[in-house]
Amino acid sequence: MDLRTNYLGLDLAHPIMPSASPLSKGLDKVKRLEDAGAPAITVYSLFEEQIDQESHQLDHFLEFGTDSFAEALSYFPDLGNYNVGPDEYLNLIRDAKQNTSIPIIGSLNGVSDGGWTRYAKLIQEAGADALELNVYYIPTDPKLTSADVESLYIDVVKAVRAEVTIPLAVKVGPYFSSPANVLSRIVEAGADGLVLFNRFYQPDFDLEALEVVPRVVLSTSDDLRLPLRWTAILHGRIGADIALTSGVHCHEDVIKALMAGASVVQVAAELMHNGPSRIKELLAALTAWLEEREYTSVKQMIGSMSQKSVREPAAFERANYMKALASWSDDPTGKLI
Amino acid sequence: MVCPHACIRSKVYDGALLETAPEAFKSTTAKWREFADKKFTIQVSTEDCTGCTLCVETCPAKNKSAVGLKAINMAEQRPLREQERTNWEFFLGIPDLPRDTEAIRFNSVKNVQLLRPLFEFSGACAGCGETPYVKLLSQLYGDRALIGNATGCSSIYGGNLPTTPWAVDAQGRGPAWANSLFEDNAEFGLGFRLTLDSHNNYAKVVLGQLAAQIGDGLVDAIMTADQSTEAGICAQRTRVADLKAKLAGIDDPRARDLIVVADTLVKKSVWMLGGDGWAYDIGYGGLDHVLSTGHDVNILVLDTEVYSNTGGQASKSTAMGAVAKFAAGGKPSNKKDLGRMAMAYGTAYVAQVSLGASDAQTIKAFTEAESYPGPSIIIAYSHCIAHGIDMAKGLQQQKAAVESGAFLTYRYDPRLVPQGKNPLQLDCKGPIIPLQDFIYNENRFRMLQASNPAAAAELLDQAQKGVKAHWKLYQQMAAAEVGV
Structure with a gap:
């Protein structure tokens, strides 16, 4: 079975790759992913905040209270060089390239077009085969219009594009007034690929402490449907590769994603739950499924159920919504009627 | 608090x-x-x-x-x-509420807040982790405390002469405080105890000799006074005041001697105060000696795990993996277990406390230590500017230190042994969060991670294993059967 696929111009052995996550935090973990069969790795994200804040924070606490007391002018020895977040990250990219034989994709998470974008170039110089730009933005200002928000995305993509010559993928969330329009403009701004979608982790309330707390809920297969719809809608219409992420847990999810038009799927929660060896299990199940149905290659099925390819394109649109509501009258719970 | x-x-x-x-x-x-x-x-x-x-x-x-x-x-x-x-x-x-009020006992957080601090407005760093313990000591026993203070932060913020943070109450009573050296503070404090005891013995001898002139009733009452409660101590103060009034009218050189030492008939509370540089390192020999003597003294170790006042040099209390001066590569050895060494005598009261982890346990340890009629040592975890933290979060770090198992809170009370009970009572749950969730909030650990990640990872691994083993050991010690 020919499982090969092509993503961002990179020839990959198969389409199931780990997404940016703690799964790749450290060279030993990167190597473990390669050993488990990962065809490429998107390394965990370097955050804009890390670039600016981590070094400032380290410096602040090294200097805090110094030269204030007669008896102690400092509280820490001077260790010379510190590998704050960005240095450590660039070292990992460098080490990963030297110690693996698969494509390594750097990941940069930011939202402003400030100085941090130079790290895109540094990631390229460290040897990354491609870069994934993750734009995670919560527009809370009521005065900010949707046009302002969209411009912010486009500007960031342009700023990063200007820094690198390697392929660039852009990972965004689904919440735009007109996702198809914004995503196609992101491609026009220089993206070679789209990663659909970012998951917006919603904060929770701790009722005992009366505090807003972060609570990461890992995805389930139910989360697949949103990126699945938009992958299917966009495939073949925007001139960029699509990586589907969020909700890929079993081989059926992989197949659906490919059929919708994704060149690759990116998996995190499933590998965090069951370990990197899960890649081989998914691959075996995918292969068996394809063989049973006499497919000859993965490429053959990519986009086979995209909006352009299906008989009823309306299934992805408003008509589908009406059908979904109408189907509820069947009352699958048996409790309403 | x-x-x-x-x-x-x-x-x-x-x-x-x-x-x-x-x-x-x-x-x-x-x-x-x-x-x-x-x-x-x-x-x-x-x-x-x-x-x-x-x-x-x-x-x-x-x-x-x-x-x-x-x-x-x-x-x-x-x-x-x-x-x-x-x-x-x-x-x-x-x-202020009278200390001998019968309505409440000053043994809870809610009630202790009503006691006037006799240690106030010191020159310590904003957010200091040590001074809340010192203040608590002054609230509980300040009106009758004698404090020997080792050199270190506490001697600087405690004695920045000509000002002093040590204060007096409405009756004019406050702690007697003096600063000794780094290396002899325990002996210095023991001297207070021996002096008090000698004066007390002499006072009792003279009291007996002058009983007829003073009045047998008052002498008996003074000699047999129960001073285990605030009310008992206050009653004894009144008796001693009466005694002094009577002595003033007795024309006998012994009466004049007794006036000088009569105040030692009121229970005093002797404390030795200092940091880990004193207690773990430079003054340890003397501290160990004092613990062995059995004398009724109280030792409060303000444990910042580093020489704070002199600018962050490593002490034997410094935790594994922490960067400090003289440990720039991260301290490769474990924190010395001073508490366990003190427990080895079997005759010393020993407690480890962390205000951020439990204020109630801290008060309990202070009251038990002070009431113990022998040597007591309280090791108090104190966050510090030399940890490289946001000082506003100091108490959260104190809590995290305990929750990670890096610092165990417990009380070891030899008075339980005759009751057939194990003297060691663990007041924490052992490691319930990973060690890194505690240490990597602090620059002293984080800077090694940034300068030498491989060494930091190795030391973290060793330290995490050490924390678990340490907790197991303490669990076993606390579970052991004790013969009467």
Whole structure:
């Protein structure tokens, strides 16, 4: 079975790759992913905040209270060089390239077009085969219009594009007034690929402490449907590769994603739950499924159920919504009627 | 209780006093069953507040309509300064609750807040982790404490002459305090004890000799006084005052001698105070000696795990993996277990406390240690500027230290052994969070991670294993059967 696929111009052995996550935090973990069969790795994200804040924070606490007391002018020895977040990250990219034989994709998470974008170039110089730009933005200002928000995305993509010559993928969330329009403009701004979608982790309330707390809920297969719809809608219409992420847990999810038009799927929660060896299990199940149905290659099925390819394109649109509501009258719970 | 500079005070008082209160003075009904008809006020000395925000970070009471507001909040000082200065002055004029009040016992967080701190407005860093313990000591025993202070932070902020943070109460009583050297503070404090005991013995001898002139009733009452409670101590003070009045009228050189030493007939509380540089390192030989003697002294170790005052040199208390001067590559060895070494005598009261982990356990340890009629040592985990932390989060770090198992809280009371009970009582749950969740909030550990990640990872691994093994050992010690 020919499982090969092509993503961002990179020839990959198969389409199931780990997404940016703690799964790749450290060279030993990167190597473990390669050993488990990962065809490429998107390394965990370097955050804009890390670039600016981590070094400032380290410096602040090294200097805090110094030269204030007669008896102690400092509280820490001077260790010379510190590998704050960005240095450590660039070292990992460098080490990963030297110690693996698969494509390594750097990941940069930011939202402003400030100085941090130079790290895109540094990631390229460290040897990354491609870069994934993750734009995670919560527009809370009521005065900010949707046009302002969209411009912010486009500007960031342009700023990063200007820094690198390697392929660039852009990972965004689904919440735009007109996702198809914004995503196609992101491609026009220089993206070679789209990663659909970012998951917006919603904060929770701790009722005992009366505090807003972060609570990461890992995805389930139910989360697949949103990126699945938009992958299917966009495939073949925007001139960029699509990586589907969020909700890929079993081989059926992989197949659906490919059929919708994704060149690759990116998996995190499933590998965090069951370990990197899960890649081989998914691959075996995918292969068996394809063989049973006499497919000859993965490429053959990519986009086979995209909006352009299906008989009823309306299934992805408003008509589908009406059908979904109408189907509820069947009352699958048996409790309403 | 957490205010490092004793700027937040509480009083319970008669509502009639409010008739002359400034307009902006705040009060509410006291929420003590014993003081149902009284008023209660928490007052801040805004001019002395350093703005460290430890109190706001720690305060658990949140506004029901806007949880961002707490029962105590930071506000710009200038608009409040005049008003709160007037309030503070009025507040100081409200009488403190008598120490011998029969209504409550000063053995809980709620009640201890009503005791006047006799250690206030020191020159310690904003958000200091040591001074809340020193303040607590002054609240509980300040009116009768003799304190020998080792050189270190506590001797600097405690004795920045010509000013001093050590204060007196409305009766003019306060701690007697002196600073010795780094290397002899335990011996110095033991000298206080021996002197007191000698004076006390001599006073009793003379008291017996002059019984006929003084009056047998008073002499008997003084000799047999039960001073195990505040009420007992206050009653003895009254008797000693009566004694001195009588002695003034007795024409006998022994009477004049007795007047000089009569105050030692009132129970005193001897404390030795210092940091880990003193207790673990430079003064350890003397400290160990004092623990072995069996004398009734109390040792308070303000454990910052580093020489703070001299600028962050490693001590034997420094945790594995922490960067300090003389341990620039991360300290490769474990923190010395001073508590276990003290326990080895079997005759010393030993406690480890962390105010951020449990204020109630801290008070319990202080009261048990002081009541123990032999040597007591309290090792108090103290966050510090030399940890490289946001000092406002100091108490959260104290809590995390305990929750990670890096610092265990416990009490070892030899008085339990004759009851057939194990003297070691663990007051923490062992490691319930990974060690890295505690240490990597602190620059002293994080800077090794940034400068030498491989060494940091290796030391973290070793330290994590060490923490687990240490906890297991303590569990076994606390579970062992004890023969009477």
